[in-house]
Amino acid sequence: MDSEKKISPAVINRLPRYYRYLGDLLESDITRISSKELSAKMNITASQIRQDLNNFGGFGQQGYGYNVEYLYNEIKKILGLDRLYNMIVVGGGNIGQALVNYTNFEKRGFVIKAVFDINPRLIGMTIRGVEVYDVDQMEAYVKNNPVDVAILTLPRSQAVKVANDLAKWGVKGMWNFSHVDLQVPEDVLVENVHLTDSLMTLLYKINEMYYSGEDMHEHHLKDGLPMKPLKENEEE
Amino acid sequence: MDSEKKISPAVINRLPRYYRYLGDLLESDITRISSKELSAKMNITASQIRQDLNNFGGFGQQGYGYNVEYLYNEIKKILGLDRLYNMIVVGGGNIGQALVNYTNFEKRGFVIKAVFDINPRLIGMTIRGVEVYDVDQMEAYVKNNPVDVAILTLPRSQAVKVANDLAKWGVKGMWNFSHVDLQVPEDVLVENVHLTDSLMTLLYKINEMYYSGEDMHEHHLKDGLPMKPLKENEEE
DNA sequence: TTATTGTTGACAATAAAATAACAGGAGTGT
DNA sequence: ACACTCCTGTTATTTTATTGTCAACAATAA
Numbered sequence: 001m002d003s004e005k006k007i008s009p010a011v012i013n014r015l016p017r018y019y020r021y022l023g024d025l026l027e028s029d030i031t032r033i034s035s036k037e038l039s040a041k042m043n044i045t046a047s048q049i050r051q052d053l054n055n056f057g058g059f060g061q062q063g064y065g066y067n068v069e070y071l072y073n074e075i076k077k078i079l080g081l082d083r084l085y086n087m088i089v090v091g092g093g094n095i096g097q098a099l100v101n102y103t104n105f106e107k108r109g110f111v112i113k114a115v116f117d118i119n120p121r122l123i124g125m126t127i128r129g130v131e132v133y134d135v136d137q138m139e140a141y142v143k144n145n146p147v148d149v150a151i152l153t154l155p156r157s158q159a160v161k162v163a164n165d166l167a168k169w170g171v172k173g174m175w176n177f178s179h180v181d182l183q184v185p186e187d188v189l190v191e192n193v194h195l196t197d198s199l200m201t202l203l204y205k206i207n208e209m210y211y212s213g214e215d216m217h218e219h220h221l222k223d224g225l226p227m228k229p230l231k232e233n234e235e236e
Numbered sequence: 237m238d239s240e241k242k243i244s245p246a247v248i249n250r251l252p253r254y255y256r257y258l259g260d261l262l263e264s265d266i267t268r269i270s271s272k273e274l275s276a277k278m279n280i281t282a283s284q285i286r287q288d289l290n291n292f293g294g295f296g297q298q299g300y301g302y303n304v305e306y307l308y309n310e311i312k313k314i315l316g317l318d319r320l321y322n323m324i325v326v327g328g329g330n331i332g333q334a335l336v337n338y339t340n341f342e343k344r345g346f347v348i349k350a351v352f353d354i355n356p357r358l359i360g361m362t363i364r365g366v367e368v369y370d371v372d373q374m375e376a377y378v379k380n381n382p383v384d385v386a387i388l389t390l391p392r393s394q395a396v397k398v399a400n401d402l403a404k405w406g407v408k409g410m411w412n413f414s415h416v417d418l419q420v421p422e423d424v425l426v427e428n429v430h431l432t433d434s435l436m437t438l439l440y441k442i443n444e445m446y447y448s449g450e451d452m453h454e455h456h457l458k459d460g461l462p463m464k465p466l467k468e469n470e471e472e
Numbered sequence: 473t474t475a476t477t478g479t480t481g482a483c484a485a486t487a488a489a490a491t492a493a494c495a496g497g498a499g500t501g502t
Numbered sequence: 503a504c505a506c507t508c509c510t511g512t513t514a515t516t517t518t519a520t521t522g523t524c525a526a527c528a529a530t531a532a
Contacts (some may be wrong), residue, residue, distance in 0.1 A: 244518070244519070246518085246519060247519095281520075281522090282523060283520075283522065284520060284521075285521090287519095287520085287521090289518090297527095297529095298526075298527045298528050298529090299527070299528030299529045299530085300528065300529070304510090327526070352524055
């Protein structure tokens with residue numbers, strides 16, 4: 001593929017969205033689309049769409065637009081979705097299990113091969129056919145099986161150490177759901193999913209829009225709900 | 237609170253992260269911190285930290301730095317975390333259940349009051365004490381109970397309609413896990429969590445770092461794993 | 473006291489991202 | 503085949519975000 005100039009993160013973050021919309025168009029048997037039409041659908045300026053795509057090559061044709069199927073497949077290649085990825089889940093709690101049960105990952109080529117946990121009640125079980133192993137076995141597993149991505153869904157007290165171990169044993173990507181910022185070698189790639197952070201930004205916006213002028217104390221009284229003091233525990 | 241100049245989205249997205257770090261400092265009984273020290277911990281420039289915080293007021297003191305507890309509480313107020321939020325989950329599948337089971341939400345004041353689904357096997361059950369109702373009852377519920385946020389974890393075929401209904405019935409915020417971009421009135425706030433998109437950007441980066449020059453076909457052969465054609469089904 | 477160091481808040485400079493403008497090739501209709 | 507429209511790829515402009523700098527002031531030490 002091409003490996004010339006550096007692509008900006010903003011562009012990379014938009015790629016999956018293009019991919020999703022093009023997939024939708026493909027399902028609707030739409031064979032061609034112009035940046036202007038796509039712009040209307042996606043709420044992005046046509047200019048940005050063209051500029052984004054041109055980072056990776058000229059996929060369109062003047063006077064015609066973009067061929068949907070061709071562009072879809074090109075973006076698939078750019079994202080690296082034309083191969084299989086082997087993944088493991090570390091932490092078999094709520095979120096870990098939910099991800100294992102999410103069948104669409106497999107359809108896209110993201111295969112969860114194993115789950116690791118410390119809980120004796122989980123170890124030995126299978127979740128949708130995927131076995132749960134003791135974390136003690138993780139080193140052996142990772143060293144003997146290809147693991148592209150480790151999905152970290154464990155308490156933050158353990159996340160940092162586990163991430164470092166996995167990095168040491170050769171795992172290249174970490175999809176991190178634990179509530180902490182990982183410190184890993186620079187050749188290891190981390191993508192954070194901080195669900196609570198995401199919810200908090202939503203709450204900020206709700207407050208800004210609906211309660212910004214208002215006295216907060218009044219608002220409490222209105223709801224009749226006193227705020228309980230928070231004592232933070234270990235969190236997943 | 238203050239409602240003068242518009243705060244940039246980039247700043248708002250960083251706020252929860254400041255809040256998290258300050259919470260950590262508080263737990264470590266650190267009472268004061270300078271932007272420089274925080275900069276080192278968070279990998280953000282000290283300049284940006286000061287500028288971010290000064291969007292909301294001067295919380296620091298020259299020659300001293302910031303009082304951790306004071307700043308923590310100020311950010312809490314800014315984010316609107318000093319009150320309770322009533323939430324419902326729409327879609328009782330994997331992710332919906334995982335979120336209900338995530339006990340830390342409640343500790344922070346985010347209370348999930350009800351789950352709605354269409355699956356008869358789920359309806360009537362309780363998940364960690366939270367009842368699962370038929371979606372038919374959702375309108376009545378929303379109209380008679382305060383709902384700040386609806387958590388949407390349903391297939392995308394249904395998500396758009398449900399979101400519109402909820403907006404019509406007065407729900408102000410949508411935390412959207414379904415694989416689609418919602419079209420809602422502009423006074424309704426949506427925060428998207430597209431997990432698959434997040435994973436795809438990680439895969440892009442892995443490919444860029446490790447396989448960018450390489451011929452992809454070769455790579456397939458190396459793994460011995462042919463790519464199966466994907467036929468997209470309904471996804472949650 | 474008085475000097476010295478540390479640190480903010482404000483603002484200036486730089487960098488990054490988004491949008492707009494446009495030249496020119498490709499399609500379309502006559 | 504010719505004119506005309508559509509639409510890309512690319513360059514220019516504007517907007518937004520980040521970083522660097524410094525005066526003013528607080529804390530601390532002499």
